[in-house]
Amino acid sequence: xxxxxxxRERKKGSTASIAxxxxxxxxxxxxxxxxxxxxxxxxxxxxxxxxRKYVNIESDQVQVALENQGSCSILELNITLPDR
Amino acid sequence: MAKILVVTSGKGGVGKxxxxxxxxxxxxxxxxxxxxxxxxxxxxxxxxxxxxxxxVVYDFVNVVNGxxxxxxxxxxxxxxxxxxxxxxxxxxxxxxxxxEGVEKVMKELSENxxxxxxxxxAGIEKGxxxxxxxxxxxxxxTNPEVSSVRDSDRMLGLLASKSRRAEEGGxxxxxxxxxxxxxxxxVTKGEMLGVDDVEExxxxxxxxxxxxxxxxxxxxNQGVPVILDDQSDAGQAYSDAVDRLLGKEVxxxxxxxxxxxxxxxxxxxxx
Numbered sequence: 001x002x003x004x005x006x007x008r009e010r011k012k013g014s015t016a017s018i019a020x021x022x023x024x025x026x027x028x029x030x031x032x033x034x035x036x037x038x039x040x041x042x043x044x045x046x047x048x049x050x051x052r053k054y055v056n057i058e059s060d061q062v063q064v065a066l067e068n069q070g071s072c073s074i075l076e077l078n079i080t081l082p083d084r
Numbered sequence: 085m086a087k088i089l090v091v092t093s094g095k096g097g098v099g100k101x102x103x104x105x106x107x108x109x110x111x112x113x114x115x116x117x118x119x120x121x122x123x124x125x126x127x128x129x130x131x132x133x134x135x136x137x138x139x140v141v142y143d144f145v146n147v148v149n150g151x152x153x154x155x156x157x158x159x160x161x162x163x164x165x166x167x168x169x170x171x172x173x174x175x176x177x178x179x180x181x182x183x184e185g186v187e188k189v190m191k192e193l194s195e196n197x198x199x200x201x202x203x204x205x206a207g208i209e210k211g212x213x214x215x216x217x218x219x220x221x222x223x224x225x226t227n228p229e230v231s232s233v234r235d236s237d238r239m240l241g242l243l244a245s246k247s248r249r250a251e252e253g254g255x256x257x258x259x260x261x262x263x264x265x266x267x268x269x270x271v272t273k274g275e276m277l278g279v280d281d282v283e284e285x286x287x288x289x290x291x292x293x294x295x296x297x298x299x300x301x302x303x304x305n306q307g308v309p310v311i312l313d314d315q316s317d318a319g320q321a322y323s324d325a326v327d328r329l330l331g332k333e334v335x336x337x338x339x340x341x342x343x344x345x346x347x348x349x350x351x352x353x354x355x
Protein backbone atom coordinates (compact mmCIF):
# COMPACT_ATOMS: atom_id res chain seq x y z
CA UNK A 1 0.00 0.00 0.00
CA UNK A 2 1.55 3.23 -1.09
CA UNK A 3 0.73 6.76 -0.05
CA UNK A 4 -1.77 7.25 -2.92
CA UNK A 5 -3.81 4.25 -1.81
CA UNK A 6 -3.94 5.75 1.61
CA UNK A 7 -5.59 8.90 0.31
CA ARG A 8 -7.90 7.04 -2.04
CA GLU A 9 -9.06 4.81 0.75
CA ARG A 10 -9.98 7.72 2.93
CA LYS A 11 -11.93 9.30 0.12
CA LYS A 12 -13.87 6.12 -0.51
CA GLY A 13 -14.88 5.47 3.07
CA SER A 14 -15.58 9.12 3.79
CA THR A 15 -18.96 10.29 5.06
CA ALA A 16 -19.36 12.36 1.91
CA SER A 17 -19.16 9.28 -0.29
CA ILE A 18 -21.66 7.48 1.94
CA ALA A 19 -23.97 10.47 1.53
CA UNK A 20 -23.56 10.37 -2.23
CA UNK A 21 -24.29 6.67 -2.44
CA UNK A 22 -27.41 6.95 -0.27
CA UNK A 23 -28.65 9.91 -2.28
CA UNK A 24 -28.12 8.20 -5.62
CA UNK A 25 -30.24 5.25 -4.47
CA UNK A 26 -33.10 7.22 -2.92
CA UNK A 27 -33.24 9.80 -5.71
CA UNK A 28 -33.37 7.09 -8.39
CA UNK A 29 -36.14 5.33 -6.47
CA UNK A 30 -38.18 8.50 -6.01
CA UNK A 31 -37.80 9.49 -9.65
CA UNK A 32 -39.21 6.09 -10.59
CA UNK A 33 -42.23 6.67 -8.36
CA UNK A 34 -42.73 10.14 -9.80
CA UNK A 35 -43.21 8.97 -13.36
CA UNK A 36 -46.03 6.64 -12.37
CA UNK A 37 -49.52 7.95 -13.05
CA UNK A 38 -51.67 8.93 -10.06
CA UNK A 39 -54.35 6.33 -10.82
CA UNK A 40 -52.08 3.32 -10.33
CA UNK A 41 -52.85 2.71 -6.62
CA UNK A 42 -56.62 3.02 -7.25
CA UNK A 43 -56.33 0.69 -10.24
CA UNK A 44 -54.50 -1.84 -8.10
CA UNK A 45 -57.16 -1.67 -5.39
CA UNK A 46 -60.01 -2.19 -7.85
CA UNK A 47 -58.22 -5.14 -9.45
CA UNK A 48 -57.81 -6.72 -6.04
CA UNK A 49 -61.52 -6.21 -5.35
CA UNK A 50 -62.52 -7.88 -8.63
CA UNK A 51 -60.23 -10.86 -8.11
CA ARG A 52 -61.42 -11.24 -4.53
CA LYS A 53 -64.92 -11.96 -5.83
CA TYR A 54 -63.58 -15.24 -7.13
CA VAL A 55 -60.36 -16.02 -5.27
CA ASN A 56 -59.33 -15.11 -1.77
CA ILE A 57 -56.13 -13.06 -2.06
CA GLU A 58 -54.34 -10.43 -0.05
CA SER A 59 -53.83 -6.99 -1.54
CA ASP A 60 -50.05 -7.43 -1.58
CA GLN A 61 -50.42 -10.43 -3.87
CA VAL A 62 -51.20 -8.17 -6.80
CA GLN A 63 -48.37 -6.19 -8.33
CA VAL A 64 -49.04 -3.52 -10.89
CA ALA A 65 -46.19 -2.02 -12.88
CA LEU A 66 -46.25 0.42 -15.73
CA GLU A 67 -43.26 0.40 -18.02
CA ASN A 68 -42.54 2.83 -20.80
CA GLN A 69 -40.93 1.42 -23.91
CA GLY A 70 -40.46 4.04 -26.54
CA SER A 71 -43.85 5.29 -27.66
CA CYS A 72 -45.94 2.67 -25.88
CA SER A 73 -46.53 1.83 -22.22
CA ILE A 74 -46.90 -1.69 -20.92
CA LEU A 75 -49.11 -2.38 -17.93
CA GLU A 76 -47.82 -5.47 -16.22
CA LEU A 77 -49.98 -7.38 -13.76
CA ASN A 78 -48.54 -9.99 -11.50
CA ILE A 79 -51.07 -11.89 -9.41
CA THR A 80 -50.04 -14.66 -7.09
CA LEU A 81 -52.92 -17.07 -6.48
CA PRO A 82 -52.92 -19.01 -3.24
CA ASP A 83 -52.18 -22.75 -3.25
CA ARG A 84 -55.21 -24.94 -3.57
CA MET B 85 -42.34 40.89 -21.41
CA ALA B 86 -40.36 40.21 -18.28
CA LYS B 87 -38.51 37.02 -17.54
CA ILE B 88 -39.95 35.39 -14.43
CA LEU B 89 -37.38 33.65 -12.21
CA VAL B 90 -38.26 31.54 -9.20
CA VAL B 91 -35.79 30.91 -6.39
CA THR B 92 -36.84 27.66 -4.81
CA SER B 93 -35.48 24.66 -2.88
CA GLY B 94 -38.10 22.61 -1.09
CA LYS B 95 -36.04 22.61 2.11
CA GLY B 96 -36.01 25.62 4.39
CA GLY B 97 -32.97 27.53 5.59
CA VAL B 98 -30.77 26.85 2.58
CA GLY B 99 -30.55 30.48 1.45
CA LYS B 100 -33.54 31.18 -0.82
CA UNK B 101 -34.19 34.70 0.47
CA UNK B 102 -30.49 35.57 0.59
CA UNK B 103 -30.24 34.34 -3.00
CA UNK B 104 -33.38 36.16 -4.19
CA UNK B 105 -32.07 39.41 -2.71
CA UNK B 106 -28.58 38.91 -4.17
CA UNK B 107 -29.69 37.83 -7.66
CA UNK B 108 -32.37 40.52 -7.92
CA UNK B 109 -29.94 43.20 -6.80
CA UNK B 110 -27.29 41.85 -9.18
CA UNK B 111 -29.68 42.08 -12.14
CA UNK B 112 -30.56 45.67 -11.18
CA UNK B 113 -26.84 46.51 -10.82
CA UNK B 114 -26.40 45.42 -14.43
CA UNK B 115 -29.08 47.84 -15.54
CA UNK B 116 -32.12 45.57 -15.69
CA UNK B 117 -35.31 46.86 -14.12
CA UNK B 118 -36.07 44.18 -11.53
CA UNK B 119 -38.68 43.42 -8.89
CA UNK B 120 -38.24 40.82 -6.14
CA UNK B 121 -41.52 39.33 -4.91
CA UNK B 122 -41.86 37.63 -1.53
CA UNK B 123 -44.26 34.65 -1.74
CA UNK B 124 -43.85 33.63 1.89
CA UNK B 125 -47.21 34.89 3.12
CA UNK B 126 -47.33 34.91 6.92
CA UNK B 127 -43.55 34.67 7.32
CA UNK B 128 -42.17 37.51 5.26
CA UNK B 129 -38.45 38.13 5.50
CA UNK B 130 -37.31 39.48 2.16
CA UNK B 131 -38.03 43.02 3.42
CA UNK B 132 -35.55 42.51 6.28
CA UNK B 133 -32.83 41.09 4.04
CA UNK B 134 -33.33 43.98 1.61
CA UNK B 135 -33.38 46.52 4.45
CA UNK B 136 -36.81 47.98 3.64
CA UNK B 137 -38.84 46.48 6.49
CA UNK B 138 -39.93 49.86 7.82
CA UNK B 139 -41.21 51.03 4.49
CA VAL B 140 -43.77 48.26 3.90
CA VAL B 141 -47.22 49.85 3.70
CA TYR B 142 -49.09 47.63 1.31
CA ASP B 143 -48.23 44.06 0.37
CA PHE B 144 -48.77 41.36 -2.25
CA VAL B 145 -52.10 40.22 -0.75
CA ASN B 146 -53.42 43.80 -0.67
CA VAL B 147 -52.75 44.04 -4.41
CA VAL B 148 -54.37 40.66 -5.11
CA ASN B 149 -57.47 41.74 -3.15
CA GLY B 150 -57.63 45.11 -4.86
CA UNK B 151 -57.01 46.99 -1.60
CA UNK B 152 -53.98 48.73 -3.09
CA UNK B 153 -52.55 49.30 -6.54
CA UNK B 154 -49.27 47.75 -7.57
CA UNK B 155 -47.67 51.19 -7.70
CA UNK B 156 -48.65 51.76 -4.06
CA UNK B 157 -47.32 48.39 -2.93
CA UNK B 158 -43.98 48.37 -4.76
CA UNK B 159 -41.12 49.50 -2.52
CA UNK B 160 -38.35 51.28 -4.37
CA UNK B 161 -34.85 50.34 -3.26
CA UNK B 162 -32.90 53.24 -1.73
CA UNK B 163 -29.60 52.19 -3.29
CA UNK B 164 -30.53 51.22 -6.82
CA UNK B 165 -32.72 53.18 -9.19
CA UNK B 166 -34.26 50.19 -10.98
CA UNK B 167 -34.83 47.77 -8.11
CA UNK B 168 -38.17 47.18 -6.37
CA UNK B 169 -39.54 44.87 -3.69
CA UNK B 170 -43.07 43.52 -3.30
CA UNK B 171 -43.46 42.34 0.29
CA UNK B 172 -45.54 39.36 1.41
CA UNK B 173 -48.36 39.87 3.84
CA UNK B 174 -47.40 39.23 7.43
CA UNK B 175 -50.92 38.94 8.84
CA UNK B 176 -52.80 36.76 6.37
CA UNK B 177 -52.49 33.02 6.05
CA UNK B 178 -51.10 31.29 2.99
CA UNK B 179 -54.53 30.71 1.46
CA UNK B 180 -54.76 34.44 0.75
CA UNK B 181 -53.05 33.90 -2.60
CA UNK B 182 -54.87 32.30 -5.53
CA UNK B 183 -53.70 31.29 -9.00
CA GLU B 184 -55.92 33.96 -10.58
CA GLY B 185 -54.77 36.64 -8.17
CA VAL B 186 -51.09 35.85 -8.65
CA GLU B 187 -51.55 35.65 -12.41
CA LYS B 188 -53.03 39.16 -12.47
CA VAL B 189 -50.11 40.60 -10.48
CA MET B 190 -47.49 38.69 -12.52
CA LYS B 191 -49.02 40.01 -15.72
CA GLU B 192 -48.92 43.58 -14.52
CA LEU B 193 -45.33 43.21 -13.27
CA SER B 194 -44.29 41.63 -16.57
CA GLU B 195 -45.41 44.74 -18.41
CA ASN B 196 -43.28 47.05 -16.27
CA UNK B 197 -40.14 45.05 -15.47
CA UNK B 198 -37.42 43.11 -17.24
CA UNK B 199 -37.01 40.57 -14.44
CA UNK B 200 -39.44 39.32 -11.81
CA UNK B 201 -37.64 37.33 -9.10
CA UNK B 202 -40.03 35.18 -7.05
CA UNK B 203 -38.77 34.26 -3.59
CA UNK B 204 -40.46 30.95 -2.81
CA UNK B 205 -41.38 29.80 0.69
CA ALA B 206 -40.02 26.44 1.89
CA GLY B 207 -42.08 23.32 1.40
CA ILE B 208 -44.12 22.18 -1.58
CA GLU B 209 -47.49 23.59 -0.61
CA LYS B 210 -49.57 26.40 -2.02
CA GLY B 211 -47.09 29.28 -1.58
CA UNK B 212 -44.23 27.34 -3.15
CA UNK B 213 -46.49 26.09 -5.92
CA UNK B 214 -47.69 29.60 -6.78
CA UNK B 215 -44.15 31.00 -6.65
CA UNK B 216 -42.98 28.60 -9.36
CA UNK B 217 -46.21 28.28 -11.34
CA UNK B 218 -45.60 31.18 -13.75
CA UNK B 219 -41.80 30.88 -13.90
CA UNK B 220 -39.70 30.86 -17.06
CA UNK B 221 -36.53 29.89 -15.23
CA UNK B 222 -35.83 28.37 -11.82
CA UNK B 223 -32.85 28.70 -9.52
CA UNK B 224 -32.80 25.65 -7.27
CA UNK B 225 -30.87 26.54 -4.12
CA THR B 226 -29.19 23.49 -2.59
CA ASN B 227 -26.83 22.88 0.33
CA PRO B 228 -24.27 20.07 -0.02
CA GLU B 229 -26.19 17.96 2.45
CA VAL B 230 -28.45 14.90 1.99
CA SER B 231 -31.86 16.30 2.91
CA SER B 232 -31.39 19.44 0.85
CA VAL B 233 -30.29 17.51 -2.24
CA ARG B 234 -33.22 15.12 -1.95
CA ASP B 235 -35.72 17.98 -1.54
CA SER B 236 -34.19 19.79 -4.52
CA ASP B 237 -34.73 16.72 -6.65
CA ARG B 238 -38.34 16.59 -5.50
CA MET B 239 -38.67 20.26 -6.43
CA LEU B 240 -37.23 19.56 -9.90
CA GLY B 241 -39.94 16.95 -10.38
CA LEU B 242 -42.61 19.51 -9.48
CA LEU B 243 -41.10 22.15 -11.77
CA ALA B 244 -41.33 19.65 -14.61
CA SER B 245 -44.94 18.65 -13.92
CA LYS B 246 -46.86 21.27 -11.95
CA SER B 247 -45.94 24.57 -13.56
CA ARG B 248 -47.99 26.46 -16.13
CA ARG B 249 -45.43 25.64 -18.78
CA ALA B 250 -45.78 21.92 -17.98
CA GLU B 251 -49.60 22.03 -17.88
CA GLU B 252 -49.93 23.97 -21.12
CA GLY B 253 -47.26 21.94 -22.90
CA GLY B 254 -44.86 24.83 -23.44
CA UNK B 255 -41.07 24.71 -23.27
CA UNK B 256 -40.01 23.39 -19.87
CA UNK B 257 -38.78 25.75 -17.15
CA UNK B 258 -35.04 26.29 -17.50
CA UNK B 259 -33.46 24.92 -14.33
CA UNK B 260 -30.28 26.16 -12.68
CA UNK B 261 -28.47 24.70 -9.67
CA UNK B 262 -27.06 27.09 -7.11
CA UNK B 263 -24.99 25.39 -4.43
CA UNK B 264 -24.80 27.46 -1.23
CA UNK B 265 -22.95 27.20 2.10
CA UNK B 266 -20.16 25.35 0.33
CA UNK B 267 -17.09 24.57 2.41
CA UNK B 268 -14.14 23.48 0.21
CA UNK B 269 -12.09 22.50 3.25
CA UNK B 270 -14.67 19.96 4.39
CA VAL B 271 -15.08 18.69 0.84
CA THR B 272 -11.34 18.02 0.67
CA LYS B 273 -11.56 16.14 3.97
CA GLY B 274 -14.38 14.00 2.61
CA GLU B 275 -16.87 15.42 5.08
CA MET B 276 -19.07 17.25 2.59
CA LEU B 277 -20.54 16.44 -0.80
CA GLY B 278 -18.54 18.13 -3.55
CA VAL B 279 -19.86 20.21 -6.45
CA ASP B 280 -19.37 17.28 -8.83
CA ASP B 281 -21.32 14.93 -6.56
CA VAL B 282 -24.36 17.22 -6.34
CA GLU B 283 -24.22 18.00 -10.07
CA GLU B 284 -24.09 14.30 -10.86
CA UNK B 285 -27.11 13.50 -8.68
CA UNK B 286 -29.34 16.39 -9.72
CA UNK B 287 -28.12 16.57 -13.34
CA UNK B 288 -28.95 20.22 -13.99
CA UNK B 289 -26.79 23.13 -15.08
CA UNK B 290 -24.67 24.62 -12.32
CA UNK B 291 -25.09 28.39 -12.16
CA UNK B 292 -22.95 29.08 -9.13
CA UNK B 293 -21.31 27.91 -5.94
CA UNK B 294 -21.58 30.25 -2.96
CA UNK B 295 -19.01 29.50 -0.26
CA UNK B 296 -20.04 29.35 3.37
CA UNK B 297 -19.18 32.89 4.37
CA UNK B 298 -19.32 35.22 7.33
CA UNK B 299 -20.25 37.98 4.91
CA UNK B 300 -23.78 36.56 4.50
CA UNK B 301 -24.73 37.06 8.16
CA UNK B 302 -23.00 40.43 8.26
CA UNK B 303 -24.99 41.54 5.24
CA UNK B 304 -28.32 40.32 6.58
CA ASN B 305 -27.62 41.97 9.95
CA GLN B 306 -27.49 45.27 8.11
CA GLY B 307 -30.23 44.67 5.57
CA VAL B 308 -27.82 44.86 2.66
CA PRO B 309 -27.96 42.19 -0.08
CA VAL B 310 -24.63 40.34 0.17
CA ILE B 311 -23.89 40.93 -3.52
CA LEU B 312 -23.31 44.61 -2.69
CA ASP B 313 -20.35 43.54 -0.50
CA ASP B 314 -18.11 43.17 -3.53
CA GLN B 315 -15.04 42.51 -1.37
CA SER B 316 -16.55 39.33 0.05
CA ASP B 317 -16.24 35.84 -1.40
CA ALA B 318 -20.01 35.25 -1.24
CA GLY B 319 -20.72 38.61 -2.89
CA GLN B 320 -18.33 37.85 -5.73
CA ALA B 321 -19.70 34.33 -6.15
CA TYR B 322 -23.25 35.73 -6.44
CA SER B 323 -22.01 38.29 -8.92
CA ASP B 324 -20.55 35.51 -11.08
CA ALA B 325 -23.85 33.61 -10.84
CA VAL B 326 -25.76 36.67 -12.13
CA ASP B 327 -23.35 36.94 -15.07
CA ARG B 328 -23.92 33.27 -15.91
CA LEU B 329 -27.68 33.78 -15.62
CA LEU B 330 -27.32 36.50 -18.25
CA GLY B 331 -25.46 34.10 -20.51
CA LYS B 332 -21.84 35.02 -19.80
CA GLU B 333 -19.20 32.33 -19.50
CA VAL B 334 -17.48 32.82 -16.15
CA UNK B 335 -15.11 30.35 -14.51
CA UNK B 336 -16.18 29.08 -11.06
CA UNK B 337 -14.27 30.48 -8.11
CA UNK B 338 -14.00 29.55 -4.43
CA UNK B 339 -14.16 25.82 -5.11
CA UNK B 340 -10.76 25.11 -3.63
CA UNK B 341 -9.35 25.63 -0.19
CA UNK B 342 -7.97 29.14 0.12
CA UNK B 343 -4.38 28.96 1.32
CA UNK B 344 -3.81 31.29 4.21
CA UNK B 345 -0.79 33.54 4.03
CA UNK B 346 1.86 33.53 6.71
CA UNK B 347 0.59 36.68 8.43
CA UNK B 348 -3.01 35.56 8.21
CA UNK B 349 -2.10 32.29 9.87
CA UNK B 350 -0.21 34.12 12.55
CA UNK B 351 -2.91 36.61 13.47
CA UNK B 352 -5.98 34.71 12.25
CA UNK B 353 -7.95 35.91 9.27
CA UNK B 354 -10.57 38.52 10.05
CA UNK B 355 -12.68 37.90 7.00
